[in-house]
Amino acid sequence: SPRYLKDYQVPDYKITTVNLTIELDDTKTVVTNVMEVSKVGVHQRALTLDGEHMQLMSVMVNKDKLTASQYQLNESTLTIADLPEQFTLTITTQINPVANTALEGLYKSADVYCTQCEAEGFRRITYFLDRPDVMAVYTTKIIADKTSFPFLLANGNKVEQGDLSNNMHFVTWHDPFPKPCYLFALVAGDFDLLEDSFTTKSGRVVKLELFVDKGNLSRSEHAMVSLKKSMLWDEQQFNLEYDLDIYMIVAVDFFNMGAMENKGLNVFNSKFVLADDLSATDDDFFNVEAVIAHEYFHNWTGNRVTCRDWFQLSLKEGLTVFRDQQFSADMHSSTVTRIKNVKIVRAQQFAEDAGPMAHPIRPEKVMEMNNFYTLTVYEKGSEVIRMMHTILGDDAFKAGIKLYFERHDGQAVTCDDFVAAMSDASNTDLSQFKYWYSQSGTPELSVSDEYDAKSNTYQLTIEQNHPETHDKQEKHNLHIPINVELITSDNNLNQGGLLHSKQKTQTWTFENVFTKPVPALLGNFSAPVKLNYQYNDQDLNVLMVNASDEFNRWDAGQKLFAGYIKQLVNNAELELPMQIAEALAQVLNSDADNAFKAEQLVLPSFDEMAAAIDEVNPGALVRAISILKRFIAEQLQSKFIATYQSLCTNEFAKDGAAIGNRALKNVCLDYLALLDGANELVLNQFNQANNMTDQLAAIKTAALNDLICFEDVMVEFARQWQGNTLVMDKWFSINAMHNNENVVQRITGLLTHPEFSIDNPNRARALIGAFAFYNSHYFHNKDASGYKFLFEQLTKLNAINPQVASRLITPLIQFKSFDNNHQQLMKVELEKLSQLDNLSRDLLEKLTAALQ
Ligand code: ARG
Ligand code: ZN
Secondary structure, X not given: OOEEHHHOOOOOEEEEEEEEEEEOOOOOXXXXXXXXXXXXXXXXXXXXXXXXXXXEEXXXXXXXXXXXXXXXXXXXXXXXXXXXXXXXXXXXXXXXHHHOOOOOEEEEEOOEEEEEOOOOOHHHOOOEOOOOOOOEEEEEEEEEEOOOOOEEEEOOEEEEEEEOOOOEEEEEEEEEEEEOHHHOXXXXXXXXXXXXXXXXXXXXXXXXXXXXXXXXXXXXXXXXHHXXXXXXXXXXXXXXXXXXXXEEEEEEOOOOOOEEOOOOEEEEEHHHOOXXXXXXXXXXXXXXXXXXXXXXXXXXXXXXXXXXXXXXXXXXXXXXXXXXXXXXXXXOOHHHHHHHHHHHHHHHHHHHHHOOOOOOOOOOEEOOHHHHOOHHHHHHHHHHHHHHHHHHOHHHHHHHXXXXXXXXXXXXXXXXXXXXXXXXXXXXXXXXXXXXXXXOOOOEEXXXXXXXXXXXXXXXXXXXXXOOOOOOOOOOOOOEEEEEEEEOOOOEEEEEEEEEEOOOEEEEEEOOOOOOOEEEEOOOOOOOOEEEOOOOHHHHHHHHHHOOOHHHHHHHHHHHHHHHHHHHHHOOOOOOOHHHHHHHHHHHHOOOOHHHHHHHHOOOOHHHHHHHOOOEOHHHHHHHHHHHHHHHHHHOHHHHHHHHHHHOOOOOOOOHHHHHHHHHHHHHHHHHOOOOOHHHHHHHHHHHOOOHHHHHHHHHHHHHOOOOOHHHHHHHHHHHHOOOHHHHHHHHHHHHOOOOOOHHHHHHHHOOOOOOOOOOHHHHHHHHHHHHHHOHXXXXXXOXXXXXXXXXXXXXXXXXXXXXXXXXXXXHHOHHHEOHHHHHHHHHHHHHHHOOOOOOHHHHHHHHHHHO
16 A cells, blocks of 8 residues: 655654664574663554564563564564663574575575665665654674675774674674664675775875675776766865775675765675776766766765655755766766757656656655656756756756755655755745656746847746656646757847746747747756747758757757657658758768767667657657668768778777767768678778677677668677676677567567566666667567567566566556557556556556556
8 A cells, every 4th residue: 555745754763873683594594683772752553563474583672572462463563562762682583595586685696695775775674764854873893704705895994803603794884874774784795895095175085995706806996986987076166075984985796786885885886886998888888987976975865864754765866866967977978978968858758757657856755666767867967957057057956955954854755845945045935946856757838939029129028838757747837947048040149048938828028030940949957848939941041050058059950850750650752852961961071079970870669759749659659769760871972981990090099079070970870870881891890899898889880770780690699798797788688689570589589588688677677678668660569569568578587586576567558648559458468467466566557556
């Protein structure tokens, strides 16, 4: 049954210290938990602790061992009544880490014990008040075999270690910062260790330790460098320093998410730690740096100030995503970084917000919390923070952050507290703005304009619309910051600025406008909204060339492409105008940097288009995109060849320019793959490649265009990289993206490949996820074979790992974006899933929403 934000109550008890002793064992790990507990206020209410999937061994209040009649135990709680004001509670539980395939709580995989407690995994380790507003000081003693587990890690500082009989040893850790239990972590295993240090600006010397699987030391350098950059950036930008003497990161191969910010002991999916020149792409390097930064930034936005309850998740996630995006923008091209962020929002978050799981960035109702680590909470949450940054300006925003920490350091707080600090520090009324926290759905803006040549005035009228969402919420008008630039073909008017749309309809008048301008609207994507304005091709051309803001130039190109793709969906015979090719020729000739040019040449994705069109026929959309692409390729063939050749080099470098060159080169390859000579070109790139970006681009191009060389390059790639799981994941994904009618057969065969295992989330996402999310053509095949394949895999994953299953069901529950035929076929599979008898809470919540 769901929980509601409106039902929040402060806890009846607080737990101030936790003393854990954990004796690790494959199937019988014993956890002894000694807690100092006291009542909050005067009352006689019982204490109800959360706990599941474990065996209770004993309960002691102070010195008294309780008999079974002195407490109540059920599937998910332990209740103890008649308690004194203050007492020591000792609870012993036994757990089975090997059987834990859900990877939540304490689990063992690939010879490593590790934990994942966020959001509600601590209750699988011991009985506890598993809620973020209960904060305690933790001491953790770990006991394990010394040979198999030389490293025993937990939060905070190491305070004691020693040997025990039977080749066992122990280490005790103490974390002085009170924290919620979701930040607890433990790791035990044998690793290679990369050590470094960072001196904070006030002189604290922090030991940095990065633990990776044996043999992977050479792939851990980049993560360490990224960590040090993050630590410096947070001091420089926000005056935030690290607060313990040690910071540890452990890379593990089995992990449900990207990474976890446990205090002083981050646990990472190895995908976001390991990278070297041969096996990692430029994107991989970028992502490792971004995730390392994200988790580091959580030390302040998340750990020092945490969430009062899980409905407030965006308090830490939206803010921390915003911070990592700003960091990435500072480390790389800021425009290209922003474009990457915006594409995710438009393609995926908009779809989520239009689907059955639509929710505000601060949800009001939750059944399974793991289902709310969403694009909405994270990415739209970040956009909401960014809008405050835009409205207040950088200085006032930073003053707001400063005030937030002055008021709330050490506390568990709400999104309202955050906005109050922003508002107070800047003297800005954010009361209407706050509806962004409670309102789901993507707002739509309709913009119209009028130019009066007599009075030299130009008027812009903006209307807000708030389409109904699945949660049937009542909608308010929002405070929407809209960046506007008025552009004329001869020169830049230098007019515009930030408009604050607050009412249903508002009009702005600009004076001294001597020719009719073209409005560049929503510059830098100043708000997460859809925008409608009737641009003609010429307008968009003007913007592509003359907009002073790079983002606006890119966005105009995207609008031009999107307009033609929409028309092609309905009429594949449509005659395409030469102006499209001419505009792109201008892009290729411009003196912009190559990374930006590459972005300008990439067409909107299937998902982005699907989010912008009603009742999509997926086949027609795939075809429309490829018709436009072929047209561009044919018109610009010689330019693409020349550019491609000019960018081929034998030297490998990793600076921004080299990365941009590779990006542009591979976009050219992507177009050229549609023309004569594609096979040789791709084969040649594959054979010559001295880095993963180029090698992967070659096999991906072969797959997406079903080239003759496909089978050969795939065999060769697998021969070269067998045993490297992260690279083999790329190989599994490319298999799943093969644009060929036999792809379902192919991936069904791969389920029994020796390097595949559905138990490993990275493997499952690489093969099953890549097919469902990226092979739009065959996932949506009319014979429903794609849907059926996903159904089969979800039935297995539902039992093995509900969190992974719940992510991978996404493309099926978003059936509403498609035409009626496809909707019906998708619903059949969803109905079948809803009949499973062991249906997890994760899938149940989504299926209930989707089928209601
Ligand atoms: N707090 C982590 C991060 O964003 C993610 C944890 C997700 N946990 C989950 N159960 N879904 O860095
Ligand atoms: Zn996070």
